[in-house]
Amino acid sequence: MQRSPLHDHHLALGARMVPFAGWEMPIQYQGIVAEHHAVRQSAGIFDISHMGEFEAEGPGALAWLNGLLTNDISALSVGEGQYTLLLNDEGGVIDDLIVYRPGEERFFLVVNAARIDRDRDWLLAHPAERVTFRDRSAELGAFAVQGPGSRSLWHLVEPGAGGLPGHNRISEPGHITLCGTGYTGEDGFEFFAPVEEIGSWWDRFVAAGATPCGLGARDTLRLEKGYPLNGNDLDERHTPLEAGLGFFVKLDKPGGFIGRDPLVSQKEQGIPTRLSAIRLLDKAPPLRHGYEILAANGSGKVGELSSGSLSPCLGLGIGLAYLPADLSRPGTELLIAIRDKTYPAKVVKKPFV
Numbered sequence: 001m002q003r004s005p006l007h008d009h010h011l012a013l014g015a016r017m018v019p020f021a022g023w024e025m026p027i028q029y030q031g032i033v034a035e036h037h038a039v040r041q042s043a044g045i046f047d048i049s050h051m052g053e054f055e056a057e058g059p060g061a062l063a064w065l066n067g068l069l070t071n072d073i074s075a076l077s078v079g080e081g082q083y084t085l086l087l088n089d090e091g092g093v094i095d096d097l098i099v100y101r102p103g104e105e106r107f108f109l110v111v112n113a114a115r116i117d118r119d120r121d122w123l124l125a126h127p128a129e130r131v132t133f134r135d136r137s138a139e140l141g142a143f144a145v146q147g148p149g150s151r152s153l154w155h156l157v158e159p160g161a162g163g164l165p166g167h168n169r170i171s172e173p174g175h176i177t178l179c180g181t182g183y184t185g186e187d188g189f190e191f192f193a194p195v196e197e198i199g200s201w202w203d204r205f206v207a208a209g210a211t212p213c214g215l216g217a218r219d220t221l222r223l224e225k226g227y228p229l230n231g232n233d234l235d236e237r238h239t240p241l242e243a244g245l246g247f248f249v250k251l252d253k254p255g256g257f258i259g260r261d262p263l264v265s266q267k268e269q270g271i272p273t274r275l276s277a278i279r280l281l282d283k284a285p286p287l288r289h290g291y292e293i294l295a296a297n298g299s300g301k302v303g304e305l306s307s308g309s310l311s312p313c314l315g316l317g318i319g320l321a322y323l324p325a326d327l328s329r330p331g332t333e334l335l336i337a338i339r340d341k342t343y344p345a346k347v348v349k350k351p352f353v
Contacts, residue, residue, distance in 0.1 A: 001019060001022065001023065001024045002022055002023045002024070002050070003023070003024050004023065004024075004025065004047050004049040004050060004141065005049055005141040005195040005196075005198050005199060006047045006049055006141065006143070006198060006199060006202055008199075009199055009202055009203065010026045010029075010047065010212075013206070014029060014030075015027075015028070015029050015212070015214060016028050016029075016214070018215070020050070020113070020215055021050060021112075021113040021114035021231075022113070022114070023050040023113060025047065025050060025214070025215055026047065026212070026214040026215065027214045027215045027216045028213075028214040028215075028216045028217070029211075029212045029213070029214060030211075032214070032216035032217050032220060032312075033312045034211075035211060035212075035213040035214065035217035036213075036217045036220050036221055036312040036313075037312060038147065038211035038213065038217075039146050039147045039184055039186055039211075039213060039217065039221055040147065040186065040221075040313065041147070041148070042147050042148065042149040042209070042211065043145055043146065043147035043148070043149035043150045043152075043153050043188075043209065043210050043211065044147055044210060044211045044212070044213035044217065045143055045144070045145050045146075045202070045205050045206060045210035045211065045212055045213060046143060046144045046146065046213050046214075046217075046218055047142075047143050047202075048142045048143055048144050048190065049141040049142050049143070049195075049198065050113040051110055051111065051112060051113050051137075052110070052111040052112070052113065052115070052116035052119065052120075052135070052137040053108065053109070053110055053111075053135075053137050053139075053140050054108075054109040054111065054119070054120065054123070054133065054134065054135055054136065054137075055107065055108055055132075055133070055134045055136055056106070056107045056109070056131055056132070056133050057103070057105055057106040057107070057131070057132045057134075058105055058130045058131045058132050059105055059130045060128045060129050060130035060131045061106070061107055061130075061131045061132075062074060062105070062107070063128070063255070064126075064128035064131050065099065065107055066253065066255065066257065067126075067128075067255055067256070067257055067258065068086060068122075068123065068126060068257060068258055069084040069085065069086060069097075069257060070085045070086075070087060070240060070248055070249040070250065070257055070259070070260075071083065071084035071085075071099075071248050071249070071250055072250040072253045073099055073101065073107070076099075076100075076101040077101070078101055078102070078103060078104055079101070079102065079165070079169055079170055079171070080100070080101055080168060080169055080170070081098055081099060081100035081101065081108075081168045081169060081170055081179060081181065082098070082099060082168060082248075083096065083097075083098055083181075083248050084096070084097060084098070084099055085240050085245065085248060085249070086119060086122065086123075087239075087240070087258055087259030087263075088122075088236050088259060089258060089259060089262075090236075090262050091239040091240075091259040091260075091261075091262035091263045092235065092236035092237055092238060092239060092259070093230070093234040093235060093236060093238065093240055093243065094115065094118060094119065094122055094236060095111055095112055095115040095118070095119050095230060095234075096112070096228070096230055096234055096240075096245075097109055097110060097111045097112070097119070098110045098179070098181050100169075100170040100179060101170075102170050102172055102177075108170065108177070110179070110181075110190070112230045112231075115230060116135075116137055120135050126258070138195075139194060139195065140177075140192050140193065140194065140195065140198075141192070141193060141194070141195045141197075141198030141199075142190060142191060142192045142193075142198065143190075143191055143198070143201075143202055143205070144183075144188060144189070144190045144191070145188050145189055145191065145205060145210055146182055146183075146184040146186050146187075146188035146213075146221075147184070147186050147187070147188060148186060148187055149209075150186070150187055150188045150189060150210075151163075151164055151187065151189075153205060153208050153209060153210055154189070156208040156209070157201075157204045157205055157208050161173065164178060164180060164189050165178050165179065165180040165189065166180050167180050167181070167182075168180065168181060175193060175194060175197065176191060176192060176193045176197075176201075177191075177192040177193075178190070178191060178192075179192070183218070183221075183222050183227055184218070184221040184222060184225070185221065185222075185224070185225035185227075185351065185353075186221075219307075219309060220309050220310070220311065220312055223307055223308075223309050223311070223319075223320070223352070224311050224312075224314075224318065224351060224352045224353040225350075225351040225352070225353065226277050226320070226351040226352060228243055228245075228275060228306075228307075228320065229307055232289060232320075233275055233320050238273070238275075238322060239259075239262065239263055239266055240263070241263055241266055241267060241271050242266075242271055242272070242273050242274060242275060242322065243275045244274060244275050244350075249263060251263060251264060251267070270325065271325060272324070272325060273303075273322040273323060273324055273325065273328075274322065274323060274325055274328040275306070275320055275321070275322055276320065276321055276322070276323045276327075276328040276347050277318070277319075277320060277347065277348050277349065277350045277351075277352060278293070278305070278318070278319045278320070278321055278334060278336070278345050278347055279314070279316060279317070279318050279319075279345060279346060279348045279352060280316050280317040280318070280336065280343055280344070280345045281316075281343075281344045281345060281346060282316075282343065282344065283315070283316065284317055284336075284338060284343040285317075285338050285339070286308070286309060286310040286317055287305055287308030287309060287310070287317035287318065287319045287336065287338075288305065288308045288309075289305055289306060289307060289308055290304055290305060291304060291305045291308060291319070291336055291337060291338060292304050292336070292337040293305065293321055293323070293334055293335070293336060293337075293345075294334065294335040294336070294337060294342060295327070295334065295335070296332075296333040296334055296335055296344070302323060302324060302327055302334070303321045303322055303323045303324075303327075304321060305319040305320065305321045305336070306319075306320050306322065307319055307320045308320075311352055311353065313352075313353045314352060314353065317336075317343075317345075318352045319336075323347070327347070328347060329347060330346075330347050330348055330349045331346060331347065331348075332346060333345075333346050334346060334347065
């Protein structure tokens with residue numbers, strides 16, 4: 001079990017630690033609901049040191065990455081970033097990630113913790129000339145500050161510093177890297193620094209008023225916005241078109257990308273299943289991954305939840321699931337099996353909140 005460079009800081013704050021993607025990480029401090037509302041109303045801070053960071057640099061880096069990722073990074077100006085996906089040959093999702101362009105021939109990729117080895121091996125299995133690739137995951141620690149008060153905190157911590165990067169942008173003042181992306185639906189930024197420096201920065205933000213938040217709040221926050229989680233809602237069996245991420249797939253970009261042809265065929269033939277947002281109609285036990293979804297007409301199982309939780313903002317259970325295309329339309333009535341009972345639910349538009 002790996003430990004974050006912020007591990008001792010979590011223990012000092014009374015965090016409850018759990019295994020996650022091979023790491024020991026905080027799931028909560030004062031409580032998931034309190035942490036969730038802190039992000040929606042002010043600012044929370046999350047340890048993301050378990051995530052991976054890659055760099056690709058050189059005259060061939062743009063073409064190499066563009067042939068491996070679904071979005072079109074040639075559209076990025078220096079200082080910009082975008083959400084994109086790495087696919088296998090069949091069009092299934094190996095990982096969803098963020099790629100930034102801090103220099104004309106230099107790219108910075110932030111990848112999911114559980115997929116670091118898989119991503120690196122896949123990239124290196126498709127080598128290109130005039131590209132230098134580095135896995136910097138062991139060198140860097142990171143945290144995310146999220147919420148409407150996040151930018152004010154930055155100026156409290158660094159009153160003489162310049163502004164933070166805007167949405168989908170990157171800046172590199174000194175030894176740190178700042179990215180404006182986020183996964184909670186709120187304003188915020190990601191902070192990367194060498195592992196030996198990240199702890200002092202974390203302490204400064206906490207002292208300035210950032211509420212420490214764990215994986216539990218991260219999950220409820222992203223789920224309220226309908227954002228998929230790799231390993232739950234995204235996997236190598238489903239395509240990004242099924243996951244509703246077609247906006248980030250540029251099928252017509254010059255040169256294409258690995259996994260493109262199966263997506264073209266799927267689009268032409270009709271997408272068989274869609275990742276759908278489902279909300280309970282009444283109060284019930286919290287929804288969980290793996291719960292069965294039944295047709296409202298009694299014809300049996302039609303799917304199972306890939307993600308599920310109680311929405312702190314709605315006070316009702318919400319979840320995501322791959323459903324047959326004809327059952328994925330908003331308004332479709334369903335039943336969720338929880339232990340020995342079923343509870344009425346319906347498909348709704350994303351986001352939930």
